[in-house]
Amino acid sequence: MTTAKRDTYTPETLLSVAVQVFIERGYDGTSMEHLSKAAGISKSSIYHHVTGKEELLRRAVSRALDELFGILDEEHARVGSASERLEYVVRRMVEVLMAELPYVTLLLRVRGNTGTERWALERRREFDHRVAALLKDAAAEGDVRADVEVRLATRLVFGMINSIVEWYRPAGPDGRGDANGSGEREVVEAVARLVFGGLRKAS
Amino acid sequence: MTTAKRDTYTPETLLSVAVQVFIERGYDGTSMEHLSKAAGISKSSIYHHVTGKEELLRRAVSRALDELFGILDEEHARVGSASERLEYVVRRMVEVLMAELPYVTLLLRVRGNTGTERWALERRREFDHRVAALLKDAAAEGDVRADVEVRLATRLVFGMINSIVEWYRPAGPDGRGDANGSGEREVVEAVARLVFGGLRKAS
């Protein structure tokens, strides 16, 4: 069991507060004043834990990227037919997105104004390319419809998956469903059905 | 024919410059200084044309919303089976999104920090509900698969369509295709195929 007391901030606990504010107001729209109000401590106290606003962003997007890249290292993403591996990755992407919702949300909204943001954009592109390669292999194996170009299909599928951050809200402590009536399981299944019902050749 | 000279700004021409900067840097990340540099005039000259930064945002999102709501008034969106009307609206949404790319892009990125932004979000929700109703009708008519909840499907389809703003870049003056190799026609067809190949019952 962890220590019972939980009164002072660590970079980690401060991050969870900051990320919420970043999401609500946007990163550029969030001032240190906003963060201090949300955390219940003064601006200067925040600087005791982190070097500044940008470090909070870096920690947040790093976490999201690590989780996403982690998917590609999982066994089911490495063995089997390209089509099977693709479906596994798509499902896991949805799961990771919901499990790490605030962090992935922030990652997907990064624009590229600062060095940290440009680094995040680059790593995102790298991940996209890895998944695009998977889809390309599935197409080469004949498991994906040929009348939609691979790169275009990748972009549209990513668009559908990533858009989940715009509306999905996790279930409360009771676990009886989320604020929108869609459970995690239901969302994963819906995405898989819509994506592959459209991507795969008519069965 | 319009006047040949084009040297001084109007709110309209200034808007097209501002919208580009808003998209690149984000609305909150854009200062009046940034806008003045991009427009090639001083900050105070901008205030001669518009009341401030927020008016530029309001004009931009208004234009996008007007175009989107306009779709619902078109004949093919009002007559025929719900399934046919839905497909027409989906295709037209993609077309409008690409034709009014910068304005729709801005609309989709609005967060809700200012009054203008909250108004835009509300009108967006209204549009979403109108399309969701169409999908619901199509489901009632039995033309849409029943194993994915209507609201969930609407959200995912909107997500796919809206994500186009993240990568689509219009064709150059030569008209021989855009910067990504995807033409307008190709994108519309790809979306229609992916969306309805997944949404519709197996044929």
Place this chain on the structure above:
DNA sequence: GTCTATATTACGATAGAC
């Protein structure tokens, strides 16, 4: 219509006490 100059406020970050 555009400019320079400036008022005023808000921001990110630091200093130093406790």
Place this chain on the structure above:
DNA sequence: GTCTATCGTAATATAGAC
């Protein structure tokens, strides 16, 4: 670890000359 006070900068917006 947290605070108050404050620095220097950059933001929105205005005043007034041309």
